[in-house]
Amino acid sequence: MSDFLRSYLTVAIFGLVGFALVGAFLGLGRLLRPDKPNLAKTEAYESGVDPTGDMWSQSNIRYYIFALLFVMFDVEAVFIFPWAARLEAYEIFGLIEMAIFIFILLLGLLYAWRKGVLKWV
């Protein structure tokens, strides 16, 4: 067996141990606990309060749009941090490259702003 495959053997053993542990505890619990079914026990648990409403509740669409905008800035940051740490080495070349990158992303923000997405309606 090659070293490459042998390292996966470790992963496989870890996986098996994981399944075995979960199975063992669940099985042990089943053997030890008393079995007294009750209607209240089948209800959804919401921090101890009585559950209200349907499980299939809708989220407001504006959270989705804000999430999208958040992803835009998040990804921007992922690129900017390492760039900022090494800016001396990149010199003027790196500065211009990053300016182009930010400009294109900024177009997206301007577009969202112009379409009225940033208003909390």
Place this chain on the structure above:
Amino acid sequence: MLALLAQQVPDFVRPDIDWHAAAPELTLLTFGALVTMMDIVWLEKGRKLTSIVASIGLLATMVPIITLAVDGADRSMFGGAFVVDDYALIMKAVFILTGYVVILLSTNYIAEGDYWENEYYGLLLSSILGMILMASARDLITIFVALELLSIPAYMLATWRKRDLKSNEAGMKYYLMGVFASAIMLYGMSLLYGGSGSTLLTDINESISGPGDPSAVVVLGIIFVIVGFAFKVSAVPFHTWAPDTYEGAPTPITAFLSVASKAAGFVALMNMLFVGFFGRDDVYEPVIWILAALSMTVGNLIALRQTNMVRLLAYSGVAQAGYMLAPLAVAGDVPDSALAATVGYLVIYAAMNLGAFAVVIAVARKTRTAEIDDYRGLFHWAPGLTVAMTVFLFALAGIPPLGGWWAKFRIMGAVIEANTAAGVVMGIFVAVNSVIALYYYARIGVKMWAEPAPDDDTAPVRVPVSLTSALVLTAAATIAFGVLPGLVGEVTKVSLLAGVGG
């Protein structure tokens, strides 16, 4: 700790940028940004202008492509990740011209349907930008970025008729299958990178080719990457998204997906096969062979039963992908002929398939559907469209003297030239399937020419100028490629092997 890390970072070397080589991408990027900026400034007031700016942008992108072709020198940037050679330039020209025809098809369709226009052309341009980048990409990361850049706008364009449930279904299916395919391909790429330690296709080739059997990791990597692109080119058994997506998407976008997007998948596949996997034909040839044989047979057999024109063209597109894969199944034995045959087929296929969709869009302006039964008696109310459709369908079937015949002839030439049992059997598959395909193409011809129009409704249809010019352009190209086969033969005499150095 940080100081230790900083010591390990190699010194930054400013990459040498060949502005001429990058000019097509930069031009298109500028125009894409311009379309977005017009939208930001004028909103809906600018919608009349965007299609014009977008088409000017595409024509402007042709200028550096032509100057690069005249210059003729092979250019390479970023350590070989971005290469401009004859092959890349031909494919870039195909993508740009396809995009131009798609804009001609779109202008009236999108404006009259009252859909968002500014975003439509902006997304179209960014998708085309991804495609021309793909033609130059010789690096796993560049290929993946180009693939996502061309796919993500296409997912959105497929749902552009957002008030229609079918269009939503089209985009959803395309998106889910596309993401699934990307994931599989990315897994294959990670295996290839893990095995070779480099993302450059030439380095990967160095580490995986060579005598002896390939390791299991390399085999898995190659198969996963091919499967990922098989989704993109809608090869059987990864074609299931194509008919539903084609039917639901706006018809100009269907034309775009079935021509440009499919060609982009082939370009990426050829980059991989002829640079990355070159010399590993013992692994990829059987996979491609099975995909090719299945695609043409299954595609043609299902196409026989279709009653909707767009679905028929979708299944015919699956079969055509099979023909284009056929020479790649012998790419290890006759690399030059195989590459030339597939590139030639892509060029001719672009002309004839765009033309067929142009007729579908023109006819639907009156009938509002794409049912094949509505094509009965087309000759009585639209003789020009009937002639054009006959030309495109017979070209797709491969009847001389039209372009499709020459394309198929070269494919037969390549598989026979390989002179292996697999090549000859593939030749038989191509021949038998061409006969099957002729049946359903000719059936439409009979309906158009010989049957009476439904309800004797022979009111003529008004075809706008942009659609007419698209029809004339594609019909002229389809006929020219058939009558002057030297044209496409001369142009597509390309070789990717320079990149391998052997």
